[in-house]
Amino acid sequence: MEYVVAVLSIIGIHALLGLSVYLVAITGQLSFGQQGFYAIGAYLAGMATALWNWSLGPALALGTVAAGVVGFLVGFPALRVRGLYLGIATLGFGEIVRLGFLNLKYTKTIGGRLVGPNGAEGFRHVTYVYERGITQGQYLLVILLALALVIVLISLLERSRLGVQFRAVEEDEIAAAVAGVHVTAVKVLAFTLGGMVAGLGGALFVHYSTYIDHEMVALPLAVSAVTYAMLGGLGSCWGTVLGAAVLISLTEGLRVAKEFRLIVYGALIILVMTLRPRGLVDERVVLWLGGWMRRRRWRLDAP
Amino acid sequence: MLTVQGLSRRFGGLMALRRVDLEVKRGEIFALIGPNGSGKTTLFNVVTGVLRPTEGRVWFNGQEITGAPTHRVVRLGIGRTFQTIRLFTRLTVFDNVRVALRGAGSPRAARARVEELLAFTRLDDRAHELAGNLNFGEQRRLELARALATDPALLLLDEPAAGMTYGEVQELIHDLRQLRDRGRTIFLIEHVMDLVMGVADRVAVLNFGEKLAEGTPAEIQRHPRVLEAYLGERPSDARSA
Numbered sequence: 381m382e383y384v385v386a387v388l389s390i391i392g393i394h395a396l397l398g399l400s401v402y403l404v405a406i407t408g409q410l411s412f413g414q415q416g417f418y419a420i421g422a423y424l425a426g427m428a429t430a431l432w433n434w435s436l437g438p439a440l441a442l443g444t445v446a447a448g449v450v451g452f453l454v455g456f457p458a459l460r461v462r463g464l465y466l467g468i469a470t471l472g473f474g475e476i477v478r479l480g481f482l483n484l485k486y487t488k489t490i491g492g493r494l495v496g497p498n499g500a501e502g503f504r505h506v507t508y509v510y511e512r513g514i515t516q517g518q519y520l521l522v523i524l525l526a527l528a529l530v531i532v533l534i535s536l537l538e539r540s541r542l543g544v545q546f547r548a549v550e551e552d553e554i555a556a557a558v559a560g561v562h563v564t565a566v567k568v569l570a571f572t573l574g575g576m577v578a579g580l581g582g583a584l585f586v587h588y589s590t591y592i593d594h595e596m597v598a599l600p601l602a603v604s605a606v607t608y609a610m611l612g613g614l615g616s617c618w619g620t621v622l623g624a625a626v627l628i629s630l631t632e633g634l635r636v637a638k639e640f641r642l643i644v645y646g647a648l649i650i651l652v653m654t655l656r657p658r659g660l661v662d663e664r665v666v667l668w669l670g671g672w673m674r675r676r677r678w679r680l681d682a683p
Numbered sequence: 684m685l686t687v688q689g690l691s692r693r694f695g696g697l698m699a700l701r702r703v704d705l706e707v708k709r710g711e712i713f714a715l716i717g718p719n720g721s722g723k724t725t726l727f728n729v730v731t732g733v734l735r736p737t738e739g740r741v742w743f744n745g746q747e748i749t750g751a752p753t754h755r756v757v758r759l760g761i762g763r764t765f766q767t768i769r770l771f772t773r774l775t776v777f778d779n780v781r782v783a784l785r786g787a788g789s790p791r792a793a794r795a796r797v798e799e800l801l802a803f804t805r806l807d808d809r810a811h812e813l814a815g816n817l818n819f820g821e822q823r824r825l826e827l828a829r830a831l832a833t834d835p836a837l838l839l840l841d842e843p844a845a846g847m848t849y850g851e852v853q854e855l856i857h858d859l860r861q862l863r864d865r866g867r868t869i870f871l872i873e874h875v876m877d878l879v880m881g882v883a884d885r886v887a888v889l890n891f892g893e894k895l896a897e898g899t900p901a902e903i904q905r906h907p908r909v910l911e912a913y914l915g916e917r918p919s920d921a922r923s924a
Contacts, residue, residue, distance in 0.1 A: 544782045548771045554733055555769040557753035558762075559783035560833045561819070663773045667813060674811075 385516045389588055392523035395624040396581030397601070398608030399530060402620040403574040406543075407567050408550035409458060411601040413470030414578045416477035417447040419597035420577030422586040423481055423497055429508040429587065430495050431488055440526070443543065443583030444576045451575020455568035456477055467504055474602055482594040501594025506586050525585050525620075530577055534617040537573075546570060576602055609653055613659025615666040622660060684709040684869055685730070685761075685837055690739030692725050692892075699725040699894040702739065707837065712869045713904050714858060714879045716903075718912060719888035723872040724766055727839050727891070731763050732756045743837070758785065762835030764826040766842045766872070772815030776806055777824055779814045783832035795833070803858075804828040820851050827858070837868045844875040880904070888912065 400414045421443030428439035454473055463467050481503075490505075497503040503680035509519055537543045548556040549566045557563050586592045604627070612623025630648065634641040656662065685707040692700040699722045707713045715723050728734040732753040740749045757763075759877055771779050772860050780797045785787045785866060787793040804824040809817060814825060823843065843859075844852045852875060859882050863869055873879050880900045887897040888911040896903060896924060903909055 452724060491832040541781055541784065544774060547774055547778075548782045550848045551771045553752070554767050555765070555771065556782070557733075558731060558765075558769075559829055560754055560758060560785055561782065562754045663813065665773065667811070671811060 382516060385520050388521050388629065389516070389523055390525045391625050391628045392520070392630060393581050393585045393588065394608065395527055395621045396530060396584070397578055397605045398612065398620040398624045399534065399617060400574040400576075400578035400581065401605045402612075402614065402617055403534065403577060404570050406442065406546045406614055407438075407570040408462075408553070409567060409570065410463060410606070411458075411571075411574070412467050412606060412666040413454070413472070413474035413477075414574060414605050414669040415597045415601040416470075416474040417451055417575040417578035418582035418585070418601070419477050419481055419592075419594075420450055421447045421582030422592045422597070423484070423582075424579075425487070425583030426503055426586040426592065427496065430490075430503075430506045431486075432526060436522075439587075440580060440583045444580040447582070448572050448576035451578075452568060452572040454575070455571030458571060459564060459567055465622055467606040468610075471599070471602065474597070478597050481597070500594070502591060503586070504591050506590045506592075506613065509587050510590065516651045519588060523588070526580060526584060530580070531617055531621065538617065544568075553606045559609075609659075611649060611659055613656070613661035613665070615659070615662045615664070619659055621662030626660075643670020684744060685870065686742040687726070687730065688740050688742075690729060690741065691737045692722075692729055692734060693737045697881045698892050700729070700736075700739075703889070703892070703894050705887060705894070705897075707868060707870045709836075709868055710863065710866070711884040712863055712871070712882050714883035714886045714900075715870070715889060716874070716879055716886060718896075721889040721910045722892040723889055724841055725892075727763065727841055727872065730756075731761060731839065742814065746807070748752075757833050757835075760834070760836035761839060762830035762833045762837070763839040764823075764830050764841055764843060766845065768819075768822045768826055769818075770814040770822055770825055770829070772813065774814055775810065776801065776808040776812050776814055776817065776825055780828050780832045782827045785832065785834050800828045800831055803831070806838060819846060823847070831862075833868065837870060840869065840871040840873075842872055842874060847875075849877075852878055 397414060397418050400417060401411060404411045424446050425439040425443030428434040428442050429436060458466060458469065481497060484497045484498060485499050487494050487498050493505055495505045545556065545561045545566055548559060548561055549563050553563050608623035608627060609620045611627065612621070613619035630645055631641070634644055637644055652660065687703060690700050690703045691698065701854050702716040703726065715726065717723055725734065732748070735750045740747060742748065743759055743761060743786055746759065748759065773781065774782065777797055779918045780800050781793065784793055784796060787796040798807065801810055804827055806821060806824055806828060809821060816823065817825060827843070847855065856878060857884055859869055885898065886900050886903045887896040888909050890901060895908045895912055896906045898906065
């Protein structure tokens with residue numbers, strides 16, 4: 381049971397990280413730097429509860445907002461590069477953040493323990509959740525609640541005209557501009573929102589694990605995050621959530637395959653991406669589901 | 684309504700536009716014709732802020748819009764379609780129009796406005812299809828619906844009849860007249876002479892980036908420099924040269 385709760389917690393947190401890639405990707409921007417926002421959210425929220433005695437809610441909010449502000453700032457230089465070049469530039473951003481935290485030392489001795497980011501040692505003793513007797517199961521509820529809130533907000537965005545503008549920018553920036561869309565504003569907004577969602581994910585993570593260091597927010601995390609969104613599909617935010625759930629369950633479920641685990645994992649990704657280049661939940665699936673639901677509603681409405 | 688003054692645009696060593704002056708008047712259908720590569724689409728790109736001019740200025744309703752960003756030009760009231768269709772193929776027909784909708788107010792009013800535009804372009808039964816699944820004629824009409832959704836006072840159409848059948852061209856002529864009668868000014872680039880001569884109030888001719896002539900369709904058809912640009916010099920002139 382504890383194991384299931386742990387896996388579900390990680391799925392929830394990683395789904396948030398994947399959704400931050402998704403938000404940026406639906407405006408046509410490929411980011412390998414969302415783990416940078418995740419790290420900012422994690423470190424700041426962790427410092428807030430462990431060093432400054434904040435309670436959890438404000439700490440999560442701080443991590444979210446701070447990462448959003450950085451996302452806003454990253455959005456502007458990101459306008460100048462596209463596609464793979466943007467991927468590399470954002471990877472550079474992620475590495476800068478990682479190395480920043482590798483060198484950050486800001487510790488206090490609290491109750492005989494050295495608490496706070498301590499360079500390569502990492503940031504230990506983010507024990508807020510445990511000190512207050514919150515169980516793993518209860519904390520899972522917090523994670524799922526946060527994820528549900530984010531999914532609702534993104535779904536509302538996707539149904540709105542603004543969400544349609546995001547996708548218009550993805551497909552053709554000039555045509556979007558001619559449709560009256562402020563392309564710059566849309567792209568910067570996407571980075572801001574993406575930063576916030578990743579920051580929230582990081583803030584939740586550090587309180588789940590009680591510990592974070594620079595290696596946990598390095599390139600492998602970026603690759604996972606992009607894979608959740610791409611494999612899950614860019615047709616709806618549910619695709620990314622599905623992607624995170626499937627991939628994390630796979631890594632766990634394939635433990636029986638021992639050292640072949642990563643080979644099987646890689647082969648499955650190649651297979652899915654070959655058969656469904658735009659991911660599992662692509663635009664066609666979303667349209668088909670939408671049509672199915674309309675027909676159902678119509679049938680229910682009929683006398 | 685739209686004033687273009689001394690407009691030039693250079694691409695490296697090529698002068699795509701050379702000191703072009705134009706004036707599109709409110710309520711008319713103005714056609715720009717000229718051989719391929721004469722700078723017609725470049726002119727549209729400069730007017731809509733997709734390209735910056737090398738020289739010259741553009742005014743719209745008395746306001747200078749030279750070099751203004753595209754979305755601002757559009758919000759001031761200039762709508763546009765493209766020569767090669769540029770739809771959002773992964774969005775539905777409905778969303779392709781909705782994305783461009785301006786000033787419709789409540790969601791209910793917005794929905795009604797989109798439906799009205801789809802009805803006008805005879806796409807109402809395709810609303811929930813992906814735009815990429817439409818046939819060519821439907822895609823052209825959807826581009827028109829999307830441009831109309833920005834509620835443009837001035838509509839720029841880049842070869843709207845290209846690739847259309849005779850019947851479709853007749854429908855388009857009918858639609859354009861209807862749009863003009865409802866108060867929209869139309870500025871179009873076209874090769875299909877049936878359309879130009881059928882609907883245009885005035886015509887300007889561009890050749891190698893320069894304006895050759897301007898006048899009513901009848902005047903343009905007789906204009907010696909226009910005939911020369913399209914058909915080559917007359918044999919008698921060639922001999923004397």
